[in-house]
Amino acid sequence: MPIAARPSAVRASACLALASLALLSACADEGKPVRVEGGDAAVGKRLVAQYQCGACHAIPGIPGATGDAGPALATIGRLSYIAGGIPNDPAQMVAFLRDPPAHKPGTSMPALGLTEQEARHMAAYLYTLR
Numbered sequence: 001m002p003i004a005a006r007p008s009a010v011r012a013s014a015c016l017a018l019a020s021l022a023l024l025s026a027c028a029d030e031g032k033p034v035r036v037e038g039g040d041a042a043v044g045k046r047l048v049a050q051y052q053c054g055a056c057h058a059i060p061g062i063p064g065a066t067g068d069a070g071p072a073l074a075t076i077g078r079l080s081y082i083a084g085g086i087p088n089d090p091a092q093m094v095a096f097l098r099d100p101p102a103h104k105p106g107t108s109m110p111a112l113g114l115t116e117q118e119a120r121h122m123a124a125y126l127y128t129l130r
């Protein structure tokens, strides 16, 4: 009897394994970074280092980026809002990066003179941080 019970136990656990694989791949899909039209994350990463965003932000993967004047950007790619109230989508991210005070009056993040293209690359990189 115990022997007869075994194959179904094996089948049940194989089924569980498959089910969790399916779950995993569903999560992986959901976890895909947001695409930014015309943005290249590798270029964005270099720009973020070059503009020294890390003077004010802790940013994993950017050497020396340990600032704490602004929020850590470790999970910015999966937050629903930018700066606490701006819906986090590529267009608004690019606009915010180019001119934070225009989008959040009174913010202490300054406009750093980014071009539209630079902001797109940076946004593409930021969406990989999740």
Ligand code: HEC
Pocket: 048, 051, 052, 053, 054, 055, 056, 057, 069, 070, 071, 072, 073, 076, 079, 081, 082, 083, 084, 097, 104, 106, 107, 108, 109, 110, 112, 122, 126
């Ligand atoms: C002088 C300090 C300073 C610099 C330099 C700076 N930031 Fe910020 N940043 C801030 C502050 C402060 C906030 C919080 C804004 C708010 O909520 O008012 C912020 C917010 C942000 C946010 C939204 C974070 C969140 O969790 O909602 C992003 C994204 C961001 N900055 C990216 C950048 C990038 C990219 C650079 C470089 C181009 C940069 N910052 C340079 C101070 C700075």
